[in-house]
Amino acid sequence: MEIKHSQFKRCDLLRVRGRLDSATAPILEEKLEEITEAGRFRLVLDLNEVDFISxxxxxxxxxxQKKCKRFNRGEVLLVNVQPQIRDSLELVGMGKYFKIYDDVASAVGSF
Amino acid sequence: MAKVFKTARRVFAGRYESLNEIREFIAEAAQEAQFDSQSIYAMQLAVDEACCNIIDHAYGGEDRGWIDCQVDVRSDGLLVTLIDQGKSFDPEQVPPPQIGKPLKEVKPRGVGLYLIKKMVDKMEYHSVAGQGNVMRLFKRKR
Structure with a gap:
């Protein structure tokens, strides 16, 4: 898994590449913890190059998302979620916990 | 009676690093079963979740046992059989996930099994003395 992190004035953008399963989820978790522990809670995750999420x-x-939304201090926004990944997310009813955008500029601009 | 075109079997170490290899093994069989990309993903996800449950719950952690994986490419779809030697469980006793709960109350329990059931057309699970725990996942060709 590869994660490219860009810090903007109003939010942080993470471009994730690869698969997100039990082997790799801890890598993303560590990166997200590093950002939230620095007090940054407005996050955009570009999942365009993510082909699997368990x-x-x-x-x-x-x-x-729970951490970011606490005290209304921020939110995790998802961008470019592949259709089959989105289907599985909706199936277990988790889709409603995220706003999903079709392009990075709109997601970043929403903050 | 469905015809079996091909059967393949591989044994994987019960660790998270095996998951990608397992998914590739499943994708290859699903392609041979002439699945479309959506069905290939569904079968990969179901098997990934099942293998994670084996590692986490049957074995109680990584590197404590093996996952025996057999694929049967059939005229009507794909059958995947997973066998482990860990602790068995009763799928009926696993509570369904808390779909619809507010974000702060939602917990991960039951999501894996729920996904497995939703992704395949038939799931069977039983424990056989001397053989281990056997999970069969069948998905029909669309």
């Missing part, structure tokens, strides 16, 4: 991966994103 429930372990979703839990990393949901736990981060």
């Amino acid at each position: 429930s372990k991966g979703w839990w990393v994103l949901i736990n981060t």
Whole structure:
């Protein structure tokens, strides 16, 4: 898994590449913890190059969403979620926990 | 009666690093079963979740046992059989996930099994003395 992190004035952008399963979810979890521990809670995750997400991966994103939304201090926004990944997310009812955008500029601009 | 075109079997170490290899093994069989990309992903996800449950719950952690994986490419779809030697469980006793709960109350329990059931057309699980725990996942060709 590769994560490219860019810090903007109003939010942080993470471009993730690869698969998000039990083997790799801890890598993303560590990166997200590093950002939230620095007091940054407005996050945009570009998943355009992510081709697989298991429930372990979703839990990393949901736990981060819980942390970010606490005290209305921020939010995790998802961008470019592949259709089959989005289907599985909706199937388990987790889709409602995230706003999903079709392009990075709109997501970043929403903060 | 469905015809079996091909059967393949591999044994994987019960660790998270095996998951990618397992998914590739499943994708290859699903392609041979002439699945479309959506069905290939569904079968990969179901098997990934099942293998994670084996590692986490049956074995109680990584590197404590093996996952025996057999694929049967059939005329009507794909059958995947997973066997482990860990602790067995009763799928009926696993509570369903808390779909619809507010974000701060939602917990991960039951999501893996729920996904497995939703992704395949048939799931069977039983424990056989001397053989281990056997999970069969069948997905029909669309």
